Amino acid sequence: MFARWHLVLVASVGVIWVARKVVKLIIVRRWFKNLPQPPGHNFLSGHLAAMTEASQAFPPGTHPQYYYTYLAHKYKLPGIFYIDLWPLAVPQIVITDPDIAMQVLTVNPFPKHPQIEVFLQPFTGKGSIAASNGDRWKYNHRMVGGGFTASHIKSMITMISEEGFTFHNRFKEMAERGDAIALEEETSKAIFDVVGKIVFGFSLEAQKTGSPLLEDLRATIDPATAVLSSFNPIARYKSWRKLRDIRKRVHDSLSAEIRKRGAIMKDEKELPSRRKAKSIMDRIILDRMQDEPNAPLNQEFLDDVITNLKALLLGGHGTTTSTFTFAIMFLSLHPDILARLRQEHDEIFDPGFETTIEIINSDPSRTNKLDLTNAVIKETLRFYPIGFTIRSAPTGVKFIEHNGNKWPVEHGAMVIPSAHSTQMDVSLWKDPNCFRPDRFLGEEGASQHRFAWRPFERGPRACIAQDLAMDELRVMLLLVVRWFDFELVNETQNKKPRVGFMDLDERIGDLAFQVVGMEAKPNKAMRFKVRLSGRS
Numbered sequence: 001m002f003a004r005w006h007l008v009l010v011a012s013v014g015v016i017w018v019a020r021k022v023v024k025l026i027i028v029r030r031w032f033k034n035l036p037q038p039p040g041h042n043f044l045s046g047h048l049a050a051m052t053e054a055s056q057a058f059p060p061g062t063h064p065q066y067y068y069t070y071l072a073h074k075y076k077l078p079g080i081f082y083i084d085l086w087p088l089a090v091p092q093i094v095i096t097d098p099d100i101a102m103q104v105l106t107v108n109p110f111p112k113h114p115q116i117e118v119f120l121q122p123f124t125g126k127g128s129i130a131a132s133n134g135d136r137w138k139y140n141h142r143m144v145g146g147g148f149t150a151s152h153i154k155s156m157i158t159m160i161s162e163e164g165f166t167f168h169n170r171f172k173e174m175a176e177r178g179d180a181i182a183l184e185e186e187t188s189k190a191i192f193d194v195v196g197k198i199v200f201g202f203s204l205e206a207q208k209t210g211s212p213l214l215e216d217l218r219a220t221i222d223p224a225t226a227v228l229s230s231f232n233p234i235a236r237y238k239s240w241r242k243l244r245d246i247r248k249r250v251h252d253s254l255s256a257e258i259r260k261r262g263a264i265m266k267d268e269k270e271l272p273s274r275r276k277a278k279s280i281m282d283r284i285i286l287d288r289m290q291d292e293p294n295a296p297l298n299q300e301f302l303d304d305v306i307t308n309l310k311a312l313l314l315g316g317h318g319t320t321t322s323t324f325t326f327a328i329m330f331l332s333l334h335p336d337i338l339a340r341l342r343q344e345h346d347e348i349f350d351p352g353f354e355t356t357i358e359i360i361n362s363d364p365s366r367t368n369k370l371d372l373t374n375a376v377i378k379e380t381l382r383f384y385p386i387g388f389t390i391r392s393a394p395t396g397v398k399f400i401e402h403n404g405n406k407w408p409v410e411h412g413a414m415v416i417p418s419a420h421s422t423q424m425d426v427s428l429w430k431d432p433n434c435f436r437p438d439r440f441l442g443e444e445g446a447s448q449h450r451f452a453w454r455p456f457e458r459g460p461r462a463c464i465a466q467d468l469a470m471d472e473l474r475v476m477l478l479l480v481v482r483w484f485d486f487e488l489v490n491e492t493q494n495k496k497p498r499v500g501f502m503d504l505d506e507r508i509g510d511l512a513f514q515v516v517g518m519e520a521k522p523n524k525a526m527r528f529k530v531r532l533s534g535r536s
């Protein structure tokens, strides 16, 4: 008797579950009916075929921003279009029109989509500045924001040039050794030492002695990516265990550092003001001592701090490192631009290395005069935007409105202002598939659409450290490109371009495509031969 009732109950629950899914399927599929979208929308599979086609156009591991650009380009989609992957994912609203993007970034800034938290959690832990919203974001922003004001960043140029000095000398050794180097790996050490100084107030010496913290943080990237994207449950479990062990080590080492500094500051007779604190960590501890003078640095507080510090250390070194690597890759393929860049450095600074360092330190704002260097960085970031954002509609907002049009934003949709697609859009840029820094100079530069270049995104949630990143990149290029020649070691070239919107793979094969990591990064196989350029 019991068994029969039991069966009836299970069957009823099953029927209700299936009925609810069918209703949801009908609602979701209907929603897409009159919206702009790729062709071939199917009642059972939505746009799965279109997305599969897009993903198969690229090598495995390619960052999904390329899929959106591929669809936009191939099907000549309008500046906002919809992708239906339910039940695999919530609806995706891809924005390639820069003016519509500004509606959700600045006019009525949309909060971060919960998917960002899902994506960042394996890397940084829960609730970091980059993933949070509302009060939690304000709390995080107060915690770390003061370290990135424009005036504070300019005062750090001397420190950046110190790390640049070591970076330069390391390249000398690499050139003497003559082997092919993983430029991203080598660059990450210099950039990490800069971010380390900003966060902790002292260098972690990744360049000189190697840093276990950097090694651990970088070692989280592969397992975190596997936890997020592998379909193999055993591989996922193994990656999760590896990640758990590394995260514990990182957590323990950062906790120890914060506690040590907290104890020192507690014993100090006179504490600096918040504005004069020498690192982000000092500022965080100062705030805590002022807000709750007798409270210990307990676990909850440490967890919050560590999540944010990891976001800065990981995000802060990976993004700038990838940009530097791509910039060197482009310069190695464009000797004419490299020659002009060297000339600019000689003219605005000095042909000598030591004198260049002296000028950077005595007159940091002279780096602002490096117009072509700036344009090279901007063009690198146009071609290869490293960051990526996903937003969701604020409560009560049902539409994105622009120029009298209304586009619906329901069903928890992911709103994706795809900077890559905008920056590759032929209606906004002349020859977007060419590396041409001059597009940012003179009259052509002045006539560009104001919001078409958005690698740091815009609005209140734009990159907190864009001034720092630009300064770092200018100084590192200034201290490297005149003394070294880089040659990309690429063994393959694609006989014909994989896709219609770019053809760089005809020269450098699949290294032309950014891969998924914590950011859209260079392929690990990207290696360079480094040689002395012949200057003393």
Ligand code: HEM
Residues within 6 Å of the ligand: 129, 130, 131, 141, 195, 311, 312, 313, 315, 316, 317, 319, 320, 323, 381, 385, 386, 387, 388, 389, 390, 455, 456, 457, 458, 460, 461, 462, 463, 464, 465, 466, 468, 469
């Ligand atoms: C070339 C280098 C960099 C690029 C291209 C870049 C790009 C971005 C992008 C696209 C966002 C997301 C904006 C959004 O969701 O709308 C972002 C956010 C952020 N970036 Fe960067 N970034 C770079 C360097 C850095 C550095 C050096 C740091 C720190 C040391 C940093 C810290 C952050 C933080 C904390 C956020 C979150 C800000 C918030 O949500 O309030 N970034 N970045």
